[in-house]
Amino acid sequence: MLNYTSPIKELKKYTGLTVGEISPLMKLNLRGKSRDFLTAIGKNINIILPIEANTSSSSENYTAIWLSPDEWMVVSNNIDSKDNNDYEIEELLFNKISKTNLGSVTNVTDQLVMINLSGEKIFDLLSTGCPFDFNDFKSKKGSSTQTLLAQIDVIIHHNKINSVNLFVRRSFSEHLMSWINDSASRL
Amino acid sequence: MFLINCPYCGERDQSEFIAGGEAHIERPKQPTELSDDEWAEYLFMRKNIKGIQFERWNHAHGCRKWFNMIRDTSNDEIKLIYKMGEKPPKG
Numbered sequence: 001m002l003n004y005t006s007p008i009k010e011l012k013k014y015t016g017l018t019v020g021e022i023s024p025l026m027k028l029n030l031r032g033k034s035r036d037f038l039t040a041i042g043k044n045i046n047i048i049l050p051i052e053a054n055t056s057s058s059s060e061n062y063t064a065i066w067l068s069p070d071e072w073m074v075v076s077n078n079i080d081s082k083d084n085n086d087y088e089i090e091e092l093l094f095n096k097i098s099k100t101n102l103g104s105v106t107n108v109t110d111q112l113v114m115i116n117l118s119g120e121k122i123f124d125l126l127s128t129g130c131p132f133d134f135n136d137f138k139s140k141k142g143s144s145t146q147t148l149l150a151q152i153d154v155i156i157h158h159n160k161i162n163s164v165n166l167f168v169r170r171s172f173s174e175h176l177m178s179w180i181n182d183s184a185s186r187l
Numbered sequence: 188m189f190l191i192n193c194p195y196c197g198e199r200d201q202s203e204f205i206a207g208g209e210a211h212i213e214r215p216k217q218p219t220e221l222s223d224d225e226w227a228e229y230l231f232m233r234k235n236i237k238g239i240q241f242e243r244w245n246h247a248h249g250c251r252k253w254f255n256m257i258r259d260t261s262n263d264e265i266k267l268i269y270k271m272g273e274k275p276p277k278g
Contacts, residue, residue, distance in 0.1 A: 053196050053250075068250035069195055131188075131200030145196075146249045148203060153248050 007174035008115065014184040016121035019177075022114050026076040026087045027167070032103020033070045040096050045074070045089050056142045056157060062089075065144045065157055073108070073155065073167070085109075112155075113173040115180075118163040121187055126156070126164070128183050150179045189263050193246045194254050194270050207243035209233045210255045211275060237261050241275060 011020035030041065030049070042048055047059040049072050056065045058077065065073045080087070093105045117125065123134045129150035137143045137158060144157045152175065155167040168176050192198045215221055215229055234240065240260050245253050255275065257266040267276065 068252060071250075131202055133198070147199070148248050 006113065008113070008177050012181065012184075014119075014121075014187065017117065017119040017125060017184055017187070019115060019117050019180055019184070021173075022079065022116050022165075024080050024082055024109065025114055026074075026080050026090070027108045027112055027114075028074045028087075028090055028093065029067075029106040029108045030064075030072045030074060030093070030097070030103060031070055031106075032097065034102060037097065037102040040100075040102055041093070044092055044096050047074070054137075054143055054145050056144045058142070063157070063159070065155065067146060067155070070103075075114070075165075075167075111170060112167045113170050115166040115168065115173070115177070116163065117166060117180075120162055121184075122162065122164050124187055125180065125184055128187075129179065132156075150176065150183075152176050152179075189265075191244065191246075191256070191265065192268055193249060193252070194268055195250045195252050196246060199246070199249055203246060203248040205245050205247045207245050207253065210241040210243045239266065243271075 006021055006023065008021040011018060032038070038049055045059070045062060047062050047064050048057055049064050050057045050066045053066060056063055058064070061077055063075050063077055065075065067073055087107070090105065090107055097103050098105050123138055126149065127134060130147055132145060132147040137145060141158060141160060144155065146153070146155050148154070149156075149166070152168060152172045154176070157165045157167070159165050166176070189201050190198050191201055191204050212229070215225070218226065221229070237260055240258055242256050242258055243253055244256050245251070253271050254268060255271065255273070256268050257275070258264070259266065269275070
């Protein structure tokens with residue numbers, strides 16, 4: 001994690017909703033198609049990448065989110081150190097995946113901001129700015145989707161009951177937060 | 188606004204997609220032997236009919252994958268969606 005000053009400074013509380021950034025978290029983008037790629041990931045970081053669309057899988061330390069038939073994002077479950085910008089598994093995967101031409105590994109830690117929304121009103125909030133149908137999404141733990149929220153590209157991950165993680169590009173995070181602030185005040 | 192059934196992600200709103208023009212345009216095998224007119228025909232000329240069109244679409248704000256769609260341009264009715272590289276059905 002580089003030394004950025006995040007535009008999201010505090011935990012915001014609304015009725016039935018709490019919004020705050022969780023950082024620093026390691027995020028890796030993985031791309032690859034072959035069976036060898038999938039087994040190499042499984043062996044090295046002990047996680048099975050989800051094959052089914054719009055789902056995710058978790059291990060003790062990491063969560064893998066399905067982005068596309070050949071693209072996944074691995075996020076660490078626990079907060080990483082602030083001073084350190086090197087991640088053990090990034091180097092491990094880089095050596096096992098990128099160098100052997102099985103696929104690609106990209107560190108997107110600083111590209112994306114993770115905003116956690118929790119409370120019983122999260123889907124009411126998301127529905128106000130998003131054309132996505134959350135009915136099936138709501139009932140399934142671990143479901144994920146990429147869509148537009150208030151015209152901003154986001155990855156939404158339903159990590160536990162009444163809690164979702166939003167991944168948004170850093171340059172859009174301030175704008176998205178002000179939209180959430182506005183929208184949540186009118187729920 | 189209409190719903191598009193992405194072959195990878197499932198049904199999503201049209202605003203997540205971008206249209207990529209006519210599908211199944213083949214690049215000429217010997218471009219050097221074409222006249223300028225024939226080359227322009229390949230490069231620029233696209234059908235714009237009222238009725239059934241073959242189109243490429245991209246799920247830009249989702250999985251970022253391209254796919255093909257057969258759409259009726261007069262009423263936006265989607266006849267068929269199939270993946271890239273697959274042959275369109277005859278007739």
